[in-house]
Amino acid sequence: QEYTALKLKVLEWAPKAAEKLKGKLPEGANVFLVPATLRPETMYGQTCCFVGPSLSYGVFKAAENEYYVITERAAKNMAFQGAFAQEGVIEKAADVLGSDLIGTLINAPLSFHPQVRVLPMDTVLATKGTGVVTSVPSDSPDDFAMVTELAKKADFYGIKKEWAELEVIPIIQTPTSDLLAPYLVKKLKISSPKDTKQLLEAKELAYKEGFYQGVLKVGDFKGEKVEVAKPKVREQLVKAGEAFAYCEPENKVVSRSG
Numbered sequence: 001q002e003y004t005a006l007k008l009k010v011l012e013w014a015p016k017a018a019e020k021l022k023g024k025l026p027e028g029a030n031v032f033l034v035p036a037t038l039r040p041e042t043m044y045g046q047t048c049c050f051v052g053p054s055l056s057y058g059v060f061k062a063a064e065n066e067y068y069v070i071t072e073r074a075a076k077n078m079a080f081q082g083a084f085a086q087e088g089v090i091e092k093a094a095d096v097l098g099s100d101l102i103g104t105l106i107n108a109p110l111s112f113h114p115q116v117r118v119l120p121m122d123t124v125l126a127t128k129g130t131g132v133v134t135s136v137p138s139d140s141p142d143d144f145a146m147v148t149e150l151a152k153k154a155d156f157y158g159i160k161k162e163w164a165e166l167e168v169i170p171i172i173q174t175p176t177s178d179l180l181a182p183y184l185v186k187k188l189k190i191s192s193p194k195d196t197k198q199l200l201e202a203k204e205l206a207y208k209e210g211f212y213q214g215v216l217k218v219g220d221f222k223g224e225k226v227e228v229a230k231p232k233v234r235e236q237l238v239k240a241g242e243a244f245a246y247c248e249p250e251n252k253v254v255s256r257s258g
């Protein structure tokens with residue numbers, strides 16, 4: 001599985017993360033949360049970034065003054081894909097729990113919302129991608145269901161309501177909608193992130209319709225089909241130093257979609 005790994009620069013740590021990282025990183029180090037995505041063409045619509053609150057993450061050195069927040073499992077894979085200074089070697093500067101990261105302010109490349117927050121999502125899998133997921137509620141039913149839930153129960157989740165209420169902007173037009181995920185969530189009567197079965201169906205429908213029939217409404221490739229624009233957006237992000245390819249050894253992966 002080839003993902004695009006996106007670099008979301010940390011602008012301001014949540015207090016708990018700041019405490020845990022104190023003295024462990026060089027002054028002025030650039031740290032990035034690095035989600036793995038299959039949909040680089042949707043990055044215009046990022047509204048937050050999810051971590052699993054109970055998952056363990058590491059802060060791994062990628063280059064001089066540059067660090068990635070990802071799972072150890074992902075770091076081990078990246079070390080063999082030229083992402084770090086030395087082939088096969090990982091250098092962990094600190095440990096941090098997903099829950100410590102909640103509320104961290106980050107930069108989201110290409111997004112209409114350049115500054116977004118790290119928010120919790122219980123269904124993030126430690127065994128897939130980097131354990132960090134960028135959220136695009138306009139085109140991912142899981143993400144739309146989760147941000148809706150977070151806004152509804154902000155206190156319960158220990159977040160500020162407004163962090164989950166960033167405007168969901170249409171970015172891809174398909175024959176049925178320009179907000180495909182909210183449309184499918186409504187149509188399949190999904191009322192919470194716990195509606196696993198319907199969410200899986202919605203995700204499959206969204207992937208298919210988005211990929212084969214979607215047309216970008218925004219950005220440099222506005223008017224182009226998703227199929228065509230996807231590699232172009234990816235290339236643009238890579239050239240800007242904001243993303244890189246990340247591959248997953250298939251046999252080790254537990255995929256929700258099988």
Ligand code: ZZB
Binds near residue numbers: 039
């Ligand atoms: C942004 C995005 C925008 C995504 C979209 C999807 C969609 P899969 O196997 O089919 O779910 N993801 C990545 N890592 C994890 C993880 N560890 N746990 C849970 N979810 C994860 O494909 C991977 C997609 O699942 C990734 O692409 C990521 O969300 C999420 F508009 O990134 B995506 C219809 C889907 N639309």
